[in-house]
Amino acid sequence: MRNLAEKWPATPDFAIATLNKDGVTVRTVSGLNQLLVSGDLTAWSKASGLAGEGVGAGAVASGDTYMVRIARDRLLAVGEQPFPIAAGWHAAGFAVTVMNAGLHVFEIEGPELDRLTARGTALDPGAASPSASILFAGIGVLFYRFGNPGRARLHVDRGLAPYLWEWLEQAQVL
Template identity: 40%
Template sequence: MLETMRDRGKFWTPAPGLSARIERNDFSAGFVTGLQQVLISGDLDKAAAAIAPSAREVGLWGLAEGTQTWVRFARDRALLVSTASLEIAPGWRDGYVATPCDDGYAVIDLSGPALPEVVAEATSADLEAGSPSAAILFAGVTALLYRSNPRTARLHVESPLAAYLWRWLEERK
């Protein structure tokens, strides 16, 4: 039976390499590598106190500060993002669970003078109103959206959806 199954993989858009870049006069996009990402579910206050007490929380369109950031996307779920190595063992402890997921989310930085227009095309959210949750529908897929500096937006999207989102960014006029 397996011998007669067709290879459907050739119909999917191939994932871009992590060194892929989009460079235009008014807009650029590129993958961010080297970040540590840990999904935390459960009691976020206990997790923050135990794992990364100095990390700051960021919500929708908020500005991340420091080397560690809590990116909240539900009342009981956040992504701890760090530029430094995190030595967090996976599993349950004291009301929360930690799941290292460095490869679970692709991270894309967007910048340039057309950044407001790109974001406006991709989402209908009122970014100026903000939200404690960074979760948003961006070009039709769930992503986490905040700013890594005042002029750069950062998207975390589940890795299997990165090829679609990259293609959307490439085809944007």
């Protein structure tokens, strides 16, 4: 039987892989706790103690714990420590799904970040959007700035992380 895996490039070791190219640096952020929250986001805020609506595409998130807006009734809570909220349906009207193993997180920074953003998406790099859910390099991601406008994070389905890495390797920013 043919080995179909031979035609695909090897998946990088994301624990140590770093890409430095054309004025941007790309690396994996590991160890983040990610909860997908759906439903009554006001009830979620009361239960979790996290206030706000979450950041959208282009907006800047910061801190050890923050929220990323996906849709009117959906967000991703991201934190360095586990959240004290159990997964599953909550009678207050929201559901929580643990996404730690489902979403891969890339961090991209450098002086050419806006050019790379313009190459990967139709999003205006200087504008913010209410939702962080965008198409980047032809796939759905969550995109937002982190810490400062010169650094961005992309959350992508883990199965698509090797594709996005390859796209970033081959992208011509300049």
